[in-house]
Amino acid sequence: MSSGPETGLPEGWEIRHSNSKNLPYYFHPATKDSRWEPPAGTDPDRLKAYMAKYHSSKGITPAYLDNQGGDKIRAAHLLVKHRDSRRPASWREPRITRSKEEAIEAIKVHLEQITAYENDSSDPNGKSLSELATTESDCSSARKGGDLGFFGRGDMQKEFEEAAFRLNKGEVSGIVETASGVHLIQRLE
Template sequence: MDSTISGLPEGWEVRRSNTKNLPYYFHPETKDSRWEPPAGTDSERLKQYMAEHHSSKSASGAFSGGAAGNKIRCAHLLVKHKDSRRPASWRESKITRTKEEAGQLINNYHDLIKKHEQGDPEGRSLSELATTESDCSSARKGGDLGFFGQGDMQKEFEDAAFHLEKGEISGVVSTASGLHLIERLD
């Protein structure tokens, strides 16, 4: 995002919260995120940018997803690590595992999902695993994130999700939030 257009200081961007469906401000380099605009923001420019790109009236805005047909529905399983954007979850108030340890966990979950797909009784579906193992609040819905369009999710997540066929499960996807397995539902 061009900070001269948005009014945000260099390096900051506007993203949308998956849980609250509200815009927030994120700096990918520092992994700092906040609900309020960062210091140094040109508030008039930001107000205009938000009205043009992030209002519910903006059918072509970055978070509107364009036409309804451009939206997809996915579920995911998230494993956070100590370097995640917010290293806490409904499961653990402070996540201390390393990214490597998170990688081992999510690879084990991926193996269980593959076993499930092959009919192995020891396997488990992504939805089953997400319900008990995901560090995202979507766990209570089996990892279901609902419908979203282009620009609604973190870029790495979105790129992977939009390349999946219905019913397909991604490999491990790394974002500022942690490590994900994504299943395309619709």
Template sequence: MSSEETGLPSGWEVRRSNTKNLPYYFHPDTKDSRWEPPAGTDPERLKNYMAANHSSSGAPSAAFSAPSKENKIRAAHLLVKHRDSRRPASWREAKITRSPEDARFKIEGFQKQIQNGTSLSELATTESDCSSARKGGDLGFFGRGDMQKEFEDAAFALPVGGISNVVATASGLHLIQRLE
């Protein structure tokens, strides 16, 4: 999506929140995220873009039709956040202070447990810093453009049942399992 298409200032993009299933605004270079459009947004262009791509009422226009279920996958993940994560807090910890190195050590330990037969779902339920933990890390179905690029690329590259190596995103470190 281009700035010309969305009306957002250069570098900004529209993403969808996994927890609230609402669109938000994100700048990948600065890791800034917000619910309100950033300064410098063209409100008319953004309104048209949002109506075509993120409207809950009515079907999107043919030019911006939502991907069919055939273009979506279902995945689960285990997330370990660190103090440099986009939002260093979780349902488990109000303020996450671990270093990125400590987070990597921790998730690599989980990776070894999974390689030794523990299910990702079982570990995610008690250890993941994502609210999807209550569902065993299951994120449901998503298509291209719904997740952070690094996460999405790794998830789409997996075969069904496959589990990724450690994937770093602005949210933290993930182990991802493709479910469907």
């Protein structure tokens, strides 16, 4: 249970840990509001720093990341939805109105930042996919730096799956379009 200015959460909000999902979540004791996504008014930079310091796995693989089948891969992604996505809403925006073209332009900017980071991690313009996903992804996996855990063939949308399985460990895809929106995918394992 964590609250206060260090977390970057608005007044009254706390970070708690779900035993059933082995994930952090956000809770407001006065209102009994509970959610997976950070509440409005959160300072994303402070929250990201706090989560990295206190809620990272530090070498311990949580249950949701454990590859028990062996024929699965683990990947992270950054999703930018558009108004024609199958569900044009996210934790960041309750109603997404950007066009598909605007979503593609946004993802291109993110890809440039990731490329800059991979070429030189000290580049001030560069950011890792995980860093960007935490604040920019329209998927709820943003709270885990975009990490989707392990999945096998048939678990994801066809276009996403094909792109993810083609990647080598550590590699980031180009732009991948699915019914959910436009993605950048990084194979983790």
